[in-house]
Amino acid sequence: MKQKPPVKAEEEIKLAITGFGNHGTGVGKYKDFAVFVPQAIPGEQVSVKINQVKKTYATGQLIQVLKPSPTRVKPACSIFAKCGGCQLQHIDYSAQLNLKRQSVIDAFERIAGISDVIVQPVKGMQEPWAYRNKVQVPISVDRGKLIAGFYEAGSHRIVPLEHCLIQPEESNVIFHTIQKLIKEANIPPYNEQKHAGLLRHVMIRRGTYSGEWMVVFVVNGKHLPNEDKLISHLTNDLPQVTSIILNENRKRTNVILGADNRVLYGEETIHDQIDDLTFSISPHSFFQVNPVQTEILYKQTREYAGLTGSEVVIDAYCGAGTISLYLARYARKVYGVEMVPAAIADAKRNAMLNHIDQVEFVCGKAEKVMGKWFDKGVEPDIIVVDPPRKGCDPALLHAASKMKPKRFIYVSCNPATLARDVALLTKLGFTLQEVQPIDMFPHTSHIETVCLMSRTENMK
Numbered sequence: 001m002k003q004k005p006p007v008k009a010e011e012e013i014k015l016a017i018t019g020f021g022n023h024g025t026g027v028g029k030y031k032d033f034a035v036f037v038p039q040a041i042p043g044e045q046v047s048v049k050i051n052q053v054k055k056t057y058a059t060g061q062l063i064q065v066l067k068p069s070p071t072r073v074k075p076a077c078s079i080f081a082k083c084g085g086c087q088l089q090h091i092d093y094s095a096q097l098n099l100k101r102q103s104v105i106d107a108f109e110r111i112a113g114i115s116d117v118i119v120q121p122v123k124g125m126q127e128p129w130a131y132r133n134k135v136q137v138p139i140s141v142d143r144g145k146l147i148a149g150f151y152e153a154g155s156h157r158i159v160p161l162e163h164c165l166i167q168p169e170e171s172n173v174i175f176h177t178i179q180k181l182i183k184e185a186n187i188p189p190y191n192e193q194k195h196a197g198l199l200r201h202v203m204i205r206r207g208t209y210s211g212e213w214m215v216v217f218v219v220n221g222k223h224l225p226n227e228d229k230l231i232s233h234l235t236n237d238l239p240q241v242t243s244i245i246l247n248e249n250r251k252r253t254n255v256i257l258g259a260d261n262r263v264l265y266g267e268e269t270i271h272d273q274i275d276d277l278t279f280s281i282s283p284h285s286f287f288q289v290n291p292v293q294t295e296i297l298y299k300q301t302r303e304y305a306g307l308t309g310s311e312v313v314i315d316a317y318c319g320a321g322t323i324s325l326y327l328a329r330y331a332r333k334v335y336g337v338e339m340v341p342a343a344i345a346d347a348k349r350n351a352m353l354n355h356i357d358q359v360e361f362v363c364g365k366a367e368k369v370m371g372k373w374f375d376k377g378v379e380p381d382i383i384v385v386d387p388p389r390k391g392c393d394p395a396l397l398h399a400a401s402k403m404k405p406k407r408f409i410y411v412s413c414n415p416a417t418l419a420r421d422v423a424l425l426t427k428l429g430f431t432l433q434e435v436q437p438i439d440m441f442p443h444t445s446h447i448e449t450v451c452l453m454s455r456t457e458n459m460k
C-alpha cells in the first residue's frame with residue numbers, strides 16, 4: 001500500500017539538499033519523500049515552506065539557508081529571484097558546470113541504465129554573460145497598462161524587463177527604445193486570458209558578426225496602428241535595425257510565432273557567421289542562441305564525425321543548414337532534413353551564399369524523410385541528429401540503424417530524452433563512446449550535449 005505523503009502544503013520543514021533536479025532545483029528527502037526546492041544547492045541545509053504536494057514528491061519555497069554551500073554566490077541580476085529566465089545565478093559558474101555534468105551522468109544512469117560512459121568536463125564560457133543573440137519578450141496588460149518582460153518561473157505572470165545580463169547590452173537598449181515607442185503609439189497589448197488586444201510579443205534577434213538586428217512584432221491581427229510612423233521612429237532611433245517584420249498570430253496558443261510574416265522595413269533576413277561561413281536567417285528559422293559556444297559545439301561535432309573528405313553525412317533536424325554546411329567542407333556529400341519550410345529555404349540560400357554544392361536539403365519530417373532516403377539507397381557514413389527538446393522519433397532511430405552508418409552523433413539540448421534515445425540506439429546496434437557537454441546557456445539549468453556513438457561490431 002502506498003504511504004501518505006509526510007508533508008502538507010504550507011508546512012515549514014528543515015531539509016538537507018542532496019541532489020540537483022531537472023530544472024536546476026535542489027532536491028532533498030524528507031522522510032524518504034522527495035522535495036524540490038528552487039534556489040537551494042546540493043550540500044546545503046535549508047528551511048522550506050511546502051507549496052504543492054503530489055503523490056510522489058512535493059515542491060517548496062526556500063525560506064532560509066541554514067548552512068550555505070561554499071558555491072553559493074550573490075546573484076548578479078536584481079530580479080533573479082522572480083524572473084524565470086535564469087535558474088542558477090546563485091551558484092558559482094564553475095560549480096554550475098560541475099552540476100550540469102553530473103545531471104548528464106545521472107540521466108544516462110537513471111534513464112538508459114548506462115553507468116560506464118565517459119562524460120567529459122563541460123566546455124563552459126570564459127565570460128558567461130551577455131551571450132544571447134535572441135530575446136522574445138511577452139507583452140501583456142497590468143491594471144490597464146502595457147507591461148513587457150519575462151515570465152515568472154512556472155507561470156505567465158510577467159516580471160518587467162529591466163536589464164537582462166545574459167543579453168548583450170545593445171539588446172537591452174533596443175528593447176527599451178521599442179518599449180517606449182510602442183507605449184507612445186498606444187498599441188493595445190495582448191490579453192492572454194481574454195484572447196483580446198493586439199501586440200503579443202516582440203522578438204529581437206542579432207547577427208553577432210554582421211551587426212544586423214531584426215525586430216519582429218507578433219500581433220493578434222494584420223497591422224499595427226500608424227505602422228509607418230512607428231517604423232520611421234524606430235529606424236530613426238535604432239539605425240542598426242536592418243529588418244522589421246510583422247508576424248500574424250491570431251491563435252489561442254503558447255506558440256510565439258504565427259505562420260505569416262510581412263516585411264515592414266528592410267530585409268526579410270539578417271546574417272550571421274559561424275567559422276568562415278555566412279548564414280542568412282529568417283524569423284522562423286532556428287539559429288543557436290549563443291554564437292561563441294556554437295563554434296565549440298560544431299567543432300566538437302566535426303571532431304566526432306572524423307571526416308576525411310570522402311564521407312556521406314546525414315544532418316537530421318538541420319534548421320537553416322548550419323551543421324550541414326559546416327561539415328560539408330570536409331565531406332563528399334551532406335543530406336539535410338528539416339520540417340520548417342522557411343528554415344529549408346534559408347539552408348538552400350546559405351549553401352549558395354557559401355558556394356557549397358555537395359549538399360541536398362529536403363523539407364519534411366526527419367523520421368519520414370530518413371525512411372525515404374533508406375529506400376532510395378542513401379548510405380551515410382555518419383548520421384548527425386540535433387532534435388528539439390522532445391528528442392528523436394523512434395522511427396528515425398530505426399531508419400538510422402538500418403542505414404548502418406559507422407558513426408552516429410547526437411547533439412541534444414535535453415539530457416533526459418537524449419538518454420532515452422541512446423538506450424534505444426544501443427539496442428539497435430550502436431555503442432556509446434563519449435559524451436561532451438557544452439554550456440550554451442550559462443546561468444540557466446539547460447545543458448547541450450554532443451555524443452559519439454559507433455556501430456557495435458559483429459552485430460547483424
Ligand SMILES: C[S@@+](CC[C@H](N)C(=O)[O-])C[C@H]1O[C@@H](n2cnc3c(N)ncnc32)[C@H](O)[C@@H]1O
Binds near residue numbers: 316323365
Ligand atoms: C535544436 S534545432 C537544431 C537546428 C540546427 N541543427 C542548428 O544547429 O541550428 C532542431 C530543429 O529541428 C526542427 N524539427 C523539429 N521537429 C522536426 C521533425 N520531426 N523533423 C524535422 N525537423 C524537425 C526544428 O524546426 C529545428 O529547426
